[in-house]
Amino acid sequence: MSIETMMKEFQAIAYNPNKQLADFKAQGKKVIGVLPYYAPEELVYAAGMVPMGMWGSNNKTISRAKEYCATFYCTIAQLALEMLLDGTMDQLDGVITPTICDTLRPMSQNFRVAIGDKIPTIFLAHPQNRFASWGLQFCIDQYTNVRKMLDQISGHEMTDEDIRNAIKVYNASRAARREFVKLANDHCDVVTPTLRSAVLKASYFMLKDEYTAKLVALNEELKKLPVCDWKGVKVVTSGIIVDNPKLLAIFEENNIAIAADDVAHESRSFRVDAAEDGDPMMALAKQFADVDYEVLLYDPKSSENRRGEFVANMVKESGAQGLILFMQQFCDPEEMEYPYLKKALDAEGIPHIKLGVDQQMRDFGQASTAIQAFADVL
Amino acid sequence: MAKEVSPGVLALRKVVDDVHADARKAKAEGKLVGWSSSKFPCELAAAFDLDVMYPENQAAGIAANRDGEIMCQAAEDLGFDNDICGYARISLAYAAGKRAARKFDPETLEYIIDPNSGKPLKDENGKVIIGEDGKPVKDPKTQQPYTVLVDIHEIEALPDGALKDKYWESIKPYRQMRIPQPDFVLCCNNICNCMTKWYENIARMCNIPLIMIDIPYNNTVEVHDSNVAYVRAQFDAAIKQLEELTGKKFDEKKFEQACANANRTASAWLRVCDYLQYKPAPYSGFDLFNHMADIVTARAKVQAAEAFELLEKDLEIAIKEGTTTTPFPEKYRVMFEGIPCWPKLPDLFKPLKANGVNVTAVVYAPAFGFVYEDLDGMARAYYKAPNSVCIEQGVDWREGICRDNKVDGVLVHYNRSCKPWSGYMAEMQRRFTADLGIPCAGFDGDQADPRNFNAAQYETRVQGLVEAMEQNAMNKEG
Numbered sequence A: 001m002s003i004e005t006m007m008k009e010f011q012a013i014a015y016n017p018n019k020q021l022a023d024f025k026a027q028g029k030k031v032i033g034v035l036p037y038y039a040p041e042e043l044v045y046a047a048g049m050v051p052m053g054m055w056g057s058n059n060k061t062i063s064r065a066k067e068y069c070a071t072f073y074c075t076i077a078q079l080a081l082e083m084l085l086d087g088t089m090d091q092l093d094g095v096i097t098p099t100i101c102d103t104l105r106p107m108s109q110n111f112r113v114a115i116g117d118k119i120p121t122i123f124l125a126h127p128q129n130r131f132a133s134w135g136l137q138f139c140i141d142q143y144t145n146v147r148k149m150l151d152q153i154s155g156h157e158m159t160d161e162d163i164r165n166a167i168k169v170y171n172a173s174r175a176a177r178r179e180f181v182k183l184a185n186d187h188c189d190v191v192t193p194t195l196r197s198a199v200l201k202a203s204y205f206m207l208k209d210e211y212t213a214k215l216v217a218l219n220e221e222l223k224k225l226p227v228c229d230w231k232g233v234k235v236v237t238s239g240i241i242v243d244n245p246k247l248l249a250i251f252e253e254n255n256i257a258i259a260a261d262d263v264a265h266e267s268r269s270f271r272v273d274a275a276e277d278g279d280p281m282m283a284l285a286k287q288f289a290d291v292d293y294e295v296l297l298y299d300p301k302s303s304e305n306r307r308g309e310f311v312a313n314m315v316k317e318s319g320a321q322g323l324i325l326f327m328q329q330f331c332d333p334e335e336m337e338y339p340y341l342k343k344a345l346d347a348e349g350i351p352h353i354k355l356g357v358d359q360q361m362r363d364f365g366q367a368s369t370a371i372q373a374f375a376d377v378l
Numbered sequence B: 001m002a003k004e005v006s007p008g009v010l011a012l013r014k015v016v017d018d019v020h021a022d023a024r025k026a027k028a029e030g031k032l033v034g035w036s037s038s039k040f041p042c043e044l045a046a047a048f049d050l051d052v053m054y055p056e057n058q059a060a061g062i063a064a065n066r067d068g069e070i071m072c073q074a075a076e077d078l079g080f081d082n083d084i085c086g087y088a089r090i091s092l093a094y095a096a097g098k099r100a101a102r103k104f105d106p107e108t109l110e111y112i113i114d115p116n117s118g119k120p121l122k123d124e125n126g127k128v129i130i131g132e133d134g135k136p137v138k139d140p141k142t143q144q145p146y147t148v149l150v151d152i153h154e155i156e157a158l159p160d161g162a163l164k165d166k167y168w169e170s171i172k173p174y175r176q177m178r179i180p181q182p183d184f185v186l187c188c189n190n191i192c193n194c195m196t197k198w199y200e201n202i203a204r205m206c207n208i209p210l211i212m213i214d215i216p217y218n219n220t221v222e223v224h225d226s227n228v229a230y231v232r233a234q235f236d237a238a239i240k241q242l243e244e245l246t247g248k249k250f251d252e253k254k255f256e257q258a259c260a261n262a263n264r265t266a267s268a269w270l271r272v273c274d275y276l277q278y279k280p281a282p283y284s285g286f287d288l289f290n291h292m293a294d295i296v297t298a299r300a301k302v303q304a305a306e307a308f309e310l311l312e313k314d315l316e317i318a319i320k321e322g323t324t325t326t327p328f329p330e331k332y333r334v335m336f337e338g339i340p341c342w343p344k345l346p347d348l349f350k351p352l353k354a355n356g357v358n359v360t361a362v363v364y365a366p367a368f369g370f371v372y373e374d375l376d377g378m379a380r381a382y383y384k385a386p387n388s389v390c391i392e393q394g395v396d397w398r399e400g401i402c403r404d405n406k407v408d409g410v411l412v413h414y415n416r417s418c419k420p421w422s423g424y425m426a427e428m429q430r431r432f433t434a435d436l437g438i439p440c441a442g443f444d445g446d447q448a449d450p451r452n453f454n455a456a457q458y459e460t461r462v463q464g465l466v467e468a469m470e471q472n473a474m475n476k477e478g
Ligand code: SF4
Pocket: A036, A074, A075, A076, A077, A101, A102, A103, A104, A240, A296, A328, A330, A331, A332, A333, A334
């Protein structure tokens, strides 16, 4: 199969989550919706069910969700609720609702109330003070609740061995995605920003073992290609989610490649692996504790600018000439860390632009002008 | 609207003034001064005799003094988006060294008066004097200099002398614009997670230690043992950090005293709040917002408990004598949901007064009135903050005070600053109406940024609420 065909297959999946959901259900599988961020998807897999990511939608408009939300909430959360209300998600067997930001905290209540008895919601509150034994224990307690609820939905108890196996599957998948991101940089002529995004996005709608097998095959093919001699510019993308094909097309129109990303929906979600031996619940808690350089999570070394410097370093190491930050409207965690990201970038002489986006954007004229102007100065 | 101020209210004001004066003194003496989130367990800092200031309370004060906009703008100029909570923006600008100051002429060192400021001048009959331009003449005694932004780091860098001294003096003199820079920060994110990164930013700006107590969101009315254990362990860790910071040992006695004081303050606060159950109420619930400063900045101090107890006595007398400090006859009673729009208090009050609407319930009453018996109880108490509880608990708190305080309607502030607070408000409104049979009206506003409030919309919504309450009353009678 050609590289192109392989990537198109990922793309077809990434753009048709509904079909995936229907197919899984037709196969008699149970499917659990997983809202952002950092839910232990491994547990869903270990329970023999299919986790599907719910990161809003680029094709929907907020309408019913208005009955629950004031306007000043991000579209990701609002559109997730919209899809729970408009029937898109009716086939789900459960939804995991993490609560790590100030939007998701009250939204967890809206999700639970709005879908009522239709779909069970599985509440999850991660610890921010997550490093010491008691932080890990709290995380384990929370994950144990999730585990029990999943057992109820699946109708059988997952074993520790099931979880260990799931961790292996997920570690392999994360490793494959990390490798793909590197290869996408080396072969950015073939792996366009649109295709790069689609390949990564598909992971949210597939069982991870199947996904990984496909991705490893793609990676092998990519490795055979000569490293491309890119004549355009390269950037690092940053933000919560950068998956809108229209937006990504602007990159291609301006010969901009994505060298690496600091995107929550992409690399931030697969940077950290879990231990494959020992107590698997502890392994998952430790994995969460190890998540670092994250706008959503507490950094005990807060008097340093670790996250800003980490991202600046990523730009340098990936060979990018600048950074494009896609700021989701109303996302205060991202907004809060912007001044120090800017500081770190400025200190390294790395140019950047910040573009406001949301998932209801349909007209990218302004973004196009800004990106084009940015590419010209790089 | 000159109100006679009761001894209790005076005592409460003094408590807060003293807390600020003590912190300024401590700083001058080279002692550590911390900044703390409003629902960080202050009992812990009290055990170390630490002076602590409260950025949320400070921001509210700055907003009420009409400097919210200039400080918010200063934060935006530092790169903080205007979507971020106004308290956080004001506090971050302050932490970065920005101050609202009075403009002066650097040559003469004289303040430059803003001709648009001040109140109209009145003649001996109380009539406004109109000038030659057809506009009211301003009373020069009430006129103020222009407000400008200064930066303490830039002032510090100036050569010593009269100009530098004048700059220091020009910083607005009210206490919230004069709180000392922090030597450490105490963060508890029970009310919002915005707190976490806000305090991290302060720690970074000032290069100081941060002590973090994380209280994750809770989905059940009950606080489970697992959650209590997590918070208890964090108390212990915070104590260790405070020992390292201060070089002192944790003083159990002082801690117990602080807990006893906090309990006493909370109980007295609750009893004061309960006076709003009387019909007509002896005071306006808006006054409770003013006393929040005491609950936030001084609840572990015996003086705060005593001052609330004094206020309680004042209220007892008011009830006996049938008096009230509400400056209008009470026709309707409402719950005010949310934090008020501090920069717009007069605008908030105006249509309420015009329609005889008294605020007789505010959510702060149950939210800050927590009483506990032991450390586990303290962990449980801090778990139940306004924005950390599930919808069932949130509704229950509010419906409880709506019933007890006999409200006829609910006025809901959709607070642009506070996502965690406004997040499930629409569903709550539906429940209030379903469970209590009372109308609700929402309006858009902001606790600190005056740019997000629209007085016309607010008046219309209040009008709508009044009509609905009227209709409700008629239906009941009919
Ligand atoms: S986009 Fe921002 S505000 Fe929205 S859910 Fe994600 S982190 Fe929270």
